[in-house]
Amino acid sequence: MILPYLLDQAERLGIGIALVVTVLGALYLWQQAVKNVGPNNMLRNFNLRQSQEIGGADYPDGKNDIYSTFEGDVSRNVKPYKINLIYPATERHVLKHTDQSYHMVVETKEAYRMITKAYIESIPADNVEWVYNILDHKSETERIVYEDSHPCTGFVLLPDFKWSDPSKLESLYCLAIVRDRSLRSLRDLSGSNLKLLRNIRNAGLEVLREKFGVNPSSIRMYLHYQPTYYHLHVHFSHVKMTQGTLVGKAVLLEDVIYNLSVNSDHYKNATLSFVIGELQHKQLFELYREKHII
Numbered sequence: 001m002i003l004p005y006l007l008d009q010a011e012r013l014g015i016g017i018a019l020v021v022t023v024l025g026a027l028y029l030w031q032q033a034v035k036n037v038g039p040n041n042m043l044r045n046f047n048l049r050q051s052q053e054i055g056g057a058d059y060p061d062g063k064n065d066i067y068s069t070f071e072g073d074v075s076r077n078v079k080p081y082k083i084n085l086i087y088p089a090t091e092r093h094v095l096k097h098t099d100q101s102y103h104m105v106v107e108t109k110e111a112y113r114m115i116t117k118a119y120i121e122s123i124p125a126d127n128v129e130w131v132y133n134i135l136d137h138k139s140e141t142e143r144i145v146y147e148d149s150h151p152c153t154g155f156v157l158l159p160d161f162k163w164s165d166p167s168k169l170e171s172l173y174c175l176a177i178v179r180d181r182s183l184r185s186l187r188d189l190s191g192s193n194l195k196l197l198r199n200i201r202n203a204g205l206e207v208l209r210e211k212f213g214v215n216p217s218s219i220r221m222y223l224h225y226q227p228t229y230y231h232l233h234v235h236f237s238h239v240k241m242t243q244g245t246l247v248g249k250a251v252l253l254e255d256v257i258y259n260l261s262v263n264s265d266h267y268k269n270a271t272l273s274f275v276i277g278e279l280q281h282k283q284l285f286e287l288y289r290e291k292h293i294i
Contacts, residue, residue, distance in 0.1 A: 100279040103294050108271050128231045146207040153196045154179040176200045176234040183232035186225045191264025221253035248275035
């Protein structure tokens with residue numbers, strides 16, 4: 001089944017999801033559109049090989065838990081494209097990439113405590129097993145471009161799979177994943193985490209400048225609320241990238257640092273507004289609708 005999920009900037013920058021297909025319990029995500037090649041032609045010559053290079057780093061096995069990455073081609077005249085494979089794909093994975101309606105939620109601290117926090121705590125730990133694999137050096141170790149091992153202020157920095165063509169710096173996309181497993185979302189942050197956040201900002205920008213030659217002023221740093229997965233991480237993307245940066249989703253790291261420096265408990269008490277999808281965030285959406293918040 002082909003799921004329509006075409007992003008207009010995928011072909012321009014070689015990022016994002018250009019085509020999503022489900023086959024026998026597996027979810028295939030084409031990481032870039034192929035110019036002048038429609039979905040049917042992309043599928044007709046479905047040749048895959050395990051990806052050996054992602055984000056400019058050797059990646060010998062191309063697999064982490066249920067996630068794998070491949071290179072594919074449709075002809076000798078077309079540059080190979082990246083494909084992410086999720087197998088076995090759960091309903092959650094499929095719904096994320098399905099066309100759906102979205103809603104704004106205004107979340108008070110009471111709504112967070114009664115609804116969102118309870119929802120987060122109900123999520124099985126194995127949903128972030130792939131994150132723990134990275135932190136524990138069980139997978140993707142060769143992709144890590146920077147690592148700080150301190151249990152409270154440390155993190156790992158590595159390219160995100162959205163950065164499908166490392167030769168295009170304007171599509172740069174990296175993730176900083178914190179080591180502190182008690183931090184699951186923006187709401188868990190307080191003034192005591194300022195050293196961690198400043199470390200992520202300062203070290204992350206310096207590494208991207210040294211390794212990829214990207215000026216710090218060309219990098220946008222932000223967190224998502226609600227995030228795709230509930231283990232705190234910070235996004236580093238080129239300022240020309242707009243995917244995942246919309247109001248109601250992205251919260252700039254600099255703003256988080258400032259807010260916590262003024263009020264240590266800002267995110268524990270603030271009313272936060274965000275967008276949720278009826279399918280992508282199905283359980284959370286239904287909980288808010290039940291309480292007449294949506």
